Amino acid sequence: MHEDDEIPIETATLPLDAWHRAKGGRMVAFAGYWMPIQYDGIMAEHLWTRENAGLFDVSHMGQLALSGEGVAKALETLVPGDISALKPGRMRYSLLLNDEGGVLDDLMITNEGDQFGIVVNGAVKWDDIAHLREHLPDDITLNHNEDYGLLALQGPKAVTALARLVPEAADLVFMQAMPATWNGHAIAISRSGYTGEDGFEISLPNDALESFADALCAMEEVKPIGLGARDSLRLEAGLPLYGHDLDESIDPVEADLAFAISKRRREEGGFPGAARILGHLADGSPRKRVGLVIDGKLPVREGAKLFDGNTEIGVVTSGGFAPSVGAPIAMGYVPTGLSEPGTAVAAEVRGKRVACTVTAMPFIPHRYVRKQGA
Structure with missing residues (x-):
């Protein structure tokens, strides 16, 4: 092989790969992983989620943890949100920006008390990790939690189903998060999602994923849902998908995501591409x-x-x-x-x-x- 030839990258499997296949999931390559695009059909799964509760495996996403002195201020040099004002147990949608203000990724940042948790898109998680390591101070610790998977339970009956397993989850409101335990496992729950519906995202150890998914899918309200319905649900909700509706050439104002630029940051600047972005806020994009x-x-x-x-x-x-x-x-x-x-x-x-x-x-x-x- 010539040294300039590309080495083929093998499509990886998620911890629940066999579970999806046993449930009848039709698997496709997405973001470097084999993932279920559908089980019963995209239309049926979409409508089920709007009316009941759908369970999505989003373990391809990157789950990162940042800690160290001044971590909030350090993050603010890379994103346009007011991270310093984020209280423990609260989360914020934000954007990782390049020097010109273009979007490298959209992500969720949670103040977990002793650290900040960040969930990034699976297709660019390795690029995000490299970018964070390069631009954050050396005394900020970045951990990639590869031993944890991520499930999303979405729909109007999600709270009823999840509360049977973790009753205190029902106390959360949108964009709140909390640590919890289930069957002796340390887990984390946020009331958030990517469908426009009420719902939750649950981070839990890989070895607990299958039993937790089984416990949920044993309930009459819950069915497993694939990538196809996830895409149609987020499209109806007007939510952008990175690599499609967002990329490095697009800034937050152009993307109609100006809400992610916090008031203090608009006044102070100090984030990548601030001149371009603040100019677009003032004069229009x-x-x-x-x-x-x-x-x-x-x-x-x-x-x-x-x-x-x-x-x-x-x-x-x-x-x-x-x-x-x-x-x-x-x-x-x-x-x-x-x-x-x-x-x-x-x-x-x-x-x-x-x-x-x-x-x-x-x-x-x-x-x-x-x-x-x-």
């Missing part, structure tokens, strides 16, 4: 991520070009049929001047133009539990 409702039944997929008349104006970054909406939807980037809801544009599909209308996101309302009794 040249383009914006928008939702698109498609006229007709033909799905518009990622990569489809968008037009205003005969002028090419942008591109679709995610798209497909939305089971809860009952129609095809998409998201993509258009010039800010064409980003107002109600604006008519067109997508090119197989050489033909398909009429689309810019719409506000999410496509269906989020159902997060933000306070007790809500």
Whole structure:
């Protein structure tokens, strides 16, 4: 083999690989792992999650722990969120930025008391780890918790199901987290997710994953759900997918994620690409991520070009049929001047133009539990 030849990278297996296959999961390669794309069918799994509780294996995600003196301030040199103000047991969505303000990854940061937990996307976790190690001070310790897997239980009946195993989980509200124990295992639970529904993410040791998943799936409310429905659920919820709707060329304002830039950070700056990002906040960005409702039944997929008349104006970054909406939807980037809801544009599909209308996101309302009794 010539030294410049690429060495093929073998697709890895998750701790629950055999469990998924035994449940009838159809496995595909995703983010470097074999993962179930569906069990009973994407449409059925999507609707089940919206009405009941779906169990997702997201153990391909990177679970990192950062500790050391000044860790919050050190993180603020890499992300635009106010990490110093994050209280123990609270979590925040944030963005890892390059020097130009482009998005290297989107991630969740949790103040766990004695350390900060970070969950990063599986496809770029090794790049993220390298970036953090390179840019954080030497006295900050970074641990990659490869001995822990991650399950997501999503849907309106998720709290009923999980509370049977860990009763105190029902006390959490959206974007809160807590340590817990289950069958003698130390686990961590957050009330969060990627579907727009109420739900939880549960981090637990790899050797406890199967028994915990079995305990949940023995309940009538819970079924295992694959990647296909995870994608259609997050699309309906207007949530971006890194590597598709976000990449290094896109900044948070363009991505319609300005909420992730905390007030103090807007005033003080000090994060990568601050000049570009704060300029876009003040003066508007040249383009914006928008939702698109498609006229007709033909799905518009990622990569489809968008037009205003005969002028090419942008591109679709995610798209497909939305089971809860009952129609095809998409998201993509258009010039800010064409980003107002109600604006008519067109997508090119197989050489033909398909009429689309810019719409506000999410496509269906989020159902997060933000306070007790809500």
